[in-house]
Amino acid sequence: MSNLRKISDIVPLRFENGKVIWLNTKAIPWKEEYKESRNYEDVAKAIETMEVRGAPAIGVMAAFGVAAAVYNSQGNISELYDVALRAIDRLSKTRPTAYNLFWALDRMKGKASTLLSDNVSPNEFRQELVNEALQIQREDIEINKKMGEVGSRVIKDGDVILTHCNTGSLATAGFGTALGVIRSAWLQGKNIRVIATETRPLLQGARLTMWELSKDGIPSKLITDNMVAYAMKYEGVTKVILGADRILTSGYVANKIGTYGISILAKYHGADFYVVAPTSTIDRTEAKDIVIEKRKPDEVKTVLNLVDITVKDVEVLNPAFDVTPPELITGIITEKGIAYPPFKESLKKFIQESG
Numbered sequence: 001m002s003n004l005r006k007i008s009d010i011v012p013l014r015f016e017n018g019k020v021i022w023l024n025t026k027a028i029p030w031k032e033e034y035k036e037s038r039n040y041e042d043v044a045k046a047i048e049t050m051e052v053r054g055a056p057a058i059g060v061m062a063a064f065g066v067a068a069a070v071y072n073s074q075g076n077i078s079e080l081y082d083v084a085l086r087a088i089d090r091l092s093k094t095r096p097t098a099y100n101l102f103w104a105l106d107r108m109k110g111k112a113s114t115l116l117s118d119n120v121s122p123n124e125f126r127q128e129l130v131n132e133a134l135q136i137q138r139e140d141i142e143i144n145k146k147m148g149e150v151g152s153r154v155i156k157d158g159d160v161i162l163t164h165c166n167t168g169s170l171a172t173a174g175f176g177t178a179l180g181v182i183r184s185a186w187l188q189g190k191n192i193r194v195i196a197t198e199t200r201p202l203l204q205g206a207r208l209t210m211w212e213l214s215k216d217g218i219p220s221k222l223i224t225d226n227m228v229a230y231a232m233k234y235e236g237v238t239k240v241i242l243g244a245d246r247i248l249t250s251g252y253v254a255n256k257i258g259t260y261g262i263s264i265l266a267k268y269h270g271a272d273f274y275v276v277a278p279t280s281t282i283d284r285t286e287a288k289d290i291v292i293e294k295r296k297p298d299e300v301k302t303v304l305n306l307v308d309i310t311v312k313d314v315e316v317l318n319p320a321f322d323v324t325p326p327e328l329i330t331g332i333i334t335e336k337g338i339a340y341p342p343f344k345e346s347l348k349k350f351i352q353e354s355g
């Protein structure tokens with residue numbers, strides 16, 4: 001059976017001849033539509049409007065935005081450096097929570113500064129920044145595959161895995177974080193079943209995760225977000241496996257709104273609760289708080305802006321993420337290994353190892 005299993009090769013982001021090309025995830029599952037631009041403002045808008053979303057994907061997209069800005073500009077290297085800084089500043093204002101965005105932009109800024117002090121030619125400056133962005137993309141795919149290998153060790157034959165939001169190829173440069181772990185276990189021939197939450201208000205679970213799981217033929221069922229307790233009690237959920245947008249070294253994890261509630265339900269029902277994320281999601285600033293993005297009321301007052309579901313002037317709360325405390329987490333799976341409580345020492349070691 002296992003040797004018949006294959007997974008689909010989805011490439012959501014590309015950089016070609018100065019153009020950023022992205023799969024518009026807002027159109028999925030209805031159509032597979034690619035968009036493109038040479039302009040970092042369009043790249044920033046694609047992140048803000050969530051045509052591209054998911055922490056690692058946002059990081060790669062932003063790096064491509066900086067690469068496009070310099071590739072398509074003229075001038076000497078100090079002028080090109082200013083272009084890069086302007087793009088970095090704009091892109092850093094797109095979404096506040098996912099750490100990968102700031103990690104990738106810092107890396108692009110570091111590279112631009114080194115090239116400036118090395119006084120390279122304008123052509124070399126452009127090419128090296130493009131190479132750096134492509135390297136970030138390549139590494140993300142390799143890291144996801146490594147996390148798949150590490151994380152699949154905790155998955156047993158017969159596991160019923162609940163996942164939340166979308167953590168697959170569409171949330172990364174390819175393969176996925178939590179969905180990558182699920183894919184790896186599936187490719188190893190393990191007999192698993194997946195339960196995916198729809199993930200209101202933007203339905204990343206229903207639209208994107210189910211699209212990816214169906215393409216791969218992984219046995220899965222869709223539930224609405226308010227069915228999680230039912231699924232744990234009556235469908236035999238053994239593990240929760242989901243992603244992260246920002247992890248503090250103390251072990252607090254910000255992820256898609258609803259994650260915190262799922263972690264409480266997992267504890268009550270005795271299901272393991274694993275977070276899967278690359279070390280580029282771990283906040284290196286020793287911050288104690290996480291800024292939670294608040295999005296527009298219309299996302300809650302409608303279903304995907306297609307139909308109104310409430311009265312006109314109702315007040316709305318729309319946080320895009322919540323924070324799960326370390327005491328509710330079984331383990332944090334990264335490309336450097338699995339951190340178990342107390343998380344601090346391992347997480348710090350993992351970031352040091354990843355440089």
Ligand SMILES: CSC[C@@H](O)[C@@H](O)C(=O)COP(=O)(O)O
Pocket residue numbers: 053054055056098164165166167168171172176177178204242243244245255256257320
């Ligand atoms: C592999 S990505 C993990 C997270 O980024 C994912 O779970 C998530 O919360 C995405 O949120 P989104 O608001 O769709 O960008």
